[in-house]
Amino acid sequence: MTGQSTATASAVAAEPTTQHQDQASGRSGSSIELHGVTKQFAADSIALRGINLKISGGEFFTLLGPSGCGKTTLLRIIAGLENASDGEVEIGGASVTDVPAHKRNVNTVFQSYALFNHLDVRENIGFGLKMRGMDKAEISKRVTETAEFIKIGNLLGRRVDQLSGGQRQRVALARALVNEPDVLLLDEPLSALDAGLRSELQLELSRIQRRLGMTFIFVTHDQQEAMVMSDRVAVLNDGRIQQVGPPQQLYEHPENLFVARFMGHQNLYEVRQQDESGLDTCFGRLVGEFERGTHVLIRPETMTVVREDDVNAGPNVFAAVVRERVYRGHVAEYTLDLGNDTEIVATCNNVGEPMFDVGTRVAVKVQTSGVVTFHA
Amino acid sequence: MSSRGFHRGMRAFWYVMLFFLYAPLAVVALYSFNSINSSAVFAGVSLRWYAQLFSDETILNAFYNSLTLAITSSIIATVIGTLLGYGMYTYRNRRLGWLIWLVYLPIVMPDIVYGISQMSFFTSISNATGLFQLGLGTMVIAHVSFQVPFVALLIYSRLVGLDAMLFEACHDLYAKGWQRAWYFILPTLRPAIVSSFFLAFTLSIDDFVISFFTSGPESVTLPIFIWSAIKKGVTPEVNAIATLMIGAVFAAAVIALAFQYVRAARPRAAD
């Protein structure tokens, strides 16, 4: 764990994934560096507190956090729609801190799509090129190309108010992509769509990003969405970066309680006492060699739940009673009572064995590989 | 009271109210077609008063003055008011409380105060300098000053109703200040600008008091003509002029409405 913790200890030091860059079609996206970016709206309202971040070219990077954590403000500062109170923004190695939005080669897909109602789809997509003074034939060619790429070639003649939510989303994406920006910013673009469409577009966005090799910065409050799409994720809370890393690292090795909770972990316990051979929690002793930490989390999918009689007492086996059972098809999720008002959640793959009913006395076996310690 | 009875009562009251609102206008129109010279007893249908009206030089001149006044002042007020409404929107987060006062002042102030203050002001200036002699010019100035706030508020409310992200999208899509104004704000506001022109137009046609006090001997408009005519009693001829003016206002109202709802009336696609 020592090696991992140095990799994620500081956002700037984190090694970004660059595996997609070689697939880029001819060019690669620009890198972004933020140095001590701070945003203060009023004396008592600080949105961002000294953000340091390095996003490499061609990366799909996600800013994840609850509402009000400052993620959208950070995105707006990168877009140039908001000025930082302090700090520097660099795109492609050059400072753009004082460059206004319309001179930055950065485009945004807005949460509300912000399509122009007085223009049709073709004119909406071509708006940015027209503002830059490109000639009409070239605009038309590029708009058609981009629309085909985004699979909305058949919508070009439509009025905006004739489009469905998913179609609007694609038009907004095309309108940004057609400008071939160094960086594409996406501000919760999928939040208004229903679940099915949402997962379809998540995959498609990843596909598009990989094909173009463009740098994407995606803002969301949905950790599932962040995990599905991103090369790396920065978790924000209260204007500070809590942790930066690939989704797997955030989920399997959260660095603090906030990240652990935000990644969906429920089995979080205080460490009462710790030594070389294990640690004590409120429900008993976990035996194994763990990193030092004030808290411990146990991943639900690494536990085994068996009938009480089917297991011999031993290290890391705890008696429990089934309190709740949630059937999810491929897994069953049990909430188990460990005594002393302590509960633990365990998920079991549905491999055809009979499930345990509520009230059944069971034993739960914790694997040390599913145990992670960290400091609050 | 049962809820159904309550609802029926409300509906009945609504129709009574519509009757109350439209009866006086309907009566004016009715008596304008009266075959005898009375505005109390209706004897039969005739168009003689309309025929008389269109051969009366004074009335035609007054009509021409009214139209000139309304169109000129509405054009000026639409331009100035649109800019003001846009400014109020763009800088709505600044401390512009005084601006709101300034915009509401003409709306709330009784028109008699409006009229006499401008009359005494223009009279005193023209006595001293010869400028601003009472006439169509001073009437246009006076009308613009009460039309501007209405136009500004209409434009402002349209802008407030827009998604604020649209302004940022322009910025994001490389639009410079003038490009944003030309390619986004103006086309988006066009229906509101047209309907605010018609609103200003109806406000001008509607006004009597301010026109009355800022007018000169040469600038008699229709309402002023009617005013002096009915001092001797309401005649069917006056009813005929009034009917034409009511018709004009209704037409303007329909046009204003059509422009404002043109967007809402468009068919929408199902999601």
Next chain:
Amino acid sequence: MPRTQDARTQGAFATRASESPKRREPSHFGHLMAVISPGVIWIVVFLVLPSAYLMTIAFMTNGTYGLPRMPLTLEAFKELAGFGFLGWSPGNLYTLIRSIWQTVLSTSLVIVMAYPIAYYITRAPARMRPLMLLAVVVPSWTNQVIRAIGWMNILSPGSPVSDLAASMGLIPAQMGLFPSKFAVVVGLVYNFMPFMVLPLYAVFEKLDYAQIDAARDLRAGPIRTFIHAVLPQTLPGLLAGTVLVSIPAFGMYVIPELLGGGKSMMLGNLVARQFAAASNWPLGAAGALIMIIATLLGLLVLRRMGKKLGGDSQVVL
């Protein structure tokens, strides 16, 4: 990432305008002035300035032909209170009191009529609402004088309505319902109804029906439900409407002039007379000053209500 190299290649972006520790939003003062100054200057020069001039006249001396001159005095106000050459007479004070009374009466009637109408419109299907609002507003877009003529027709001697009133013994036979104080109040109510319906509609539209359900749930009767759950929510609209109706009604000129006789004269008529036949500008200006003060007080209320209504535009438009 080799920062320095990239900085050179993208030199155009590397403009660091200000190195001040705390960056400020760029100043848009020039732009602000460019867009708002035509309107602001127009209103200031052609409305605020004349009003200020009028207020000055109120403190000047009445000269020949009614034109004001120096020195500054309080004569006009004394005259307004009834002190003339011939000692004290109550005429002007009566006019003032009558103005207040007729304003209060017609504003109350407008409230009673507009309140259910505004509610009824909000409960109508969404597509109908703009049309219904328009139906209420359109008559007020016609000329004031024409609207008064409508009522002159309806209430004149020999008209069916007057005959009906006479047969019921309300007025002597062969008389009309106009000119009279009754006609003035009818005219005022007719004139100002829409100005009450619109702000009330704005508050009814945002009415929180959960509060009403809660009151019902707590077994409040219709009257208590209204007082505790509905009225407080609609109060901002009610006050805004009251300002929009009562201030212009207080200064009304056309309706008393046409529908009322000499005995129904209001402050507006008194003022107007001083600038026409009577030719006493300072006295007229003193009367107007009262109206200006009432206007400013009304604006104060309106500003407060505008904030509570959450926007400034819905109140009037």
